[in-house]
Amino acid sequence: MNIDSKPYKWQPREQSLGxxxxxxxxxxxxxxxxALRPFGLMSGQLPVFFALADGKPLAQRDLVQLAAVEQSTMAKTLARMERDGLIQRTPDPKDRRSAFISLSPLAEERLPDIAxxxxxxxxRSHAALAGEDSAHLLELLRRVINGLTDAA
Amino acid sequence: MNIDSKPYKWQPREQSLGxxxxxxxxxxxxxxxxALRPFGLMSGQLPVFFALADGKPLAQRDLVQLAAVEQSTMAKTLARMERDGLIQRTPDPKDRRSAFISLSPLAEERLPDIAxxxxxxxxRSHAALAGEDSAHLLELLRRVINGLTDAA
DNA sequence: AGATCAAATATAGCTAGCCATGAACATAGA
DNA sequence: TCTATGTTCATGGCTAGCTATATTTGATCT
Structure with a gap:
């Protein structure tokens, strides 16, 4: 037993997954x-671009699903993107609470550069890994994510 | 070549490292x-606990190094921790700009529960991985981090 | 000593997350 | 129909990050 000076030994931080x-x-x-600043957007908006790049408008609720963030987070992200002229909303005639969201012409113009x-x-990040390690890393992350989402 | 409907194909998000x-x-x-809310702290404060748990006071500059965050981020984190009575500052007699930071008695009391x-x-997160995959994941992350920090 | 440069911390202002709550609308059941 | 319940989105308030800038103090060089 070790009852001297250091009462709690944490893992060294390089060994802490979190x-x-x-x-x-x-x-x-x-x-x-x-990288994105020159094009007037930021990292939190990328999933929205991902989701809308094919031209099909989506409801906010769909974007919440795809980005895996809370509804309120997406609401604010979209508000900023609308403020900056990157998205448009067209009301859903079937449900007056909701709107279809699509990229603005400005945003579509910038898509190639953003991509x-x-x-x-x-x-660059893949370059730091050997070829198949990339896939392995993704697989390990997927498992961690599953572990943390399943067991609520 | 594919010149039809979908102008930009992003990777599916499950294959995007970012x-x-x-x-x-x-x-x-x-x-x-x-898990930490009951003890009155949050995730951003953990590195500070990590660093101060052995009882040795540190300057803010040291904590910045250890947590690998910007100076301003640490300044605000420490301000909150001081507000909540988790840390104490005692002025550095050799340098009046700086102070030694240590855990408060209250914080030390809570250390076992926090740990x-x-x-x-x-x-729980390691459980989602096979035994040696844990080490592998850490190693892969280390490489990605190196790749992103080196090439400024 | 005085001026200049560097270092330590603080502050302002922004995005991106979160949780909790509210408002408007839709849907199902009595 | 009307009432209750659920859905969709918005808002407020918080932490944690970031950049950029200011402030104070130390260190250095003439």
């Missing part, structure tokens, strides 16, 4: 923000 | 916040 994942996420977000910037960062 | 890492990080933070809560969540 710490490392948080760190990686912040680095990613920062890279994305840097290129995102691809570049993904490439 | 998306998956961000998602996992949010799930982790949420778990931590839920247990954090360990429980780590255990």
């Amino acid at each position: 710490y490392m994942i948080n760190w990686a996420a912040r680095l990613f977000a920062r890279e994305m923000d840097d 290129a910037a995102v691809a570049a960062i993904n490439a | 998306y998956m890492i961000n998602w996992a990080a949010r799930l982790f933070a949420r778990e931590m916040d839920d 247990a809560a954090v360990a429980a969540i780590n255990a």
Whole structure:
């Protein structure tokens, strides 16, 4: 037994999954923000672009699902994107609570550059990994995510 | 060549490293916040606990290093922790700009419970992975982080 | 000593998350 | 029909990040 000076030994932070994942996420977000700033958008808006890039309008509720964020988070993200002229809302005639959301012409114009910037960062991060490790990392993350979402 | 309907094909989100890492990080933070709320702290404060748990006071600058966040982020985190009575500052006699930061008695009292809560969540996330996959995941994250920090 | 540069912290202002609550509308049941 | 319940979105208030800038103090160089 060790009853001396250090009462609680935490794992060193490099061995804490939570710490490392948080760190990686912040680095990613920062890279994305840097790369996307010239085009007037930020990392939190990417899932919306992902979802609307094919031209099919979606309701806010669908975007919530796809981005896996809370409804209120998406509401604010969309408000900012609308403020910045990146999306448009057209009322749903069948349900007056809801609206169809689509990319604005401005946003569509910028899509190629945005896609290129995102691809570049993904490439950079994959470069740090050996080829098949990329797939492995994704698989491990998927398992962690499942573990954390299932057991509510 | 494919020149039809869908102008830009993004990767499906489950294959985007940025998306998956961000998602996992949010799930982790949420778990931590839920588990720590009863003890009056939140996930962003954990690195500070990590760093101060052994009783040695540190300067804010050291905590910035250890948590790998920006100075302003740490400043605000510490302000909240001080507001909530979790840390104390004692002025550095050698440098009047700086102060030594240490856990308050209240915080030290809560350390065992906090350590247990954090360990429980780590255990849960590791459970979703086969034994050595845990180490592998950490190693892959380390590589991604290096890749993103090196190439500024 | 005085001026200049560097270091430590604070502050302002923004995005992105979260939770909790409210408002408007839709739907189902009595 | 009307009432109750559920859905969709908005809003307020919080933490955690970031950038950029200011403030104070230390360190250095003439």
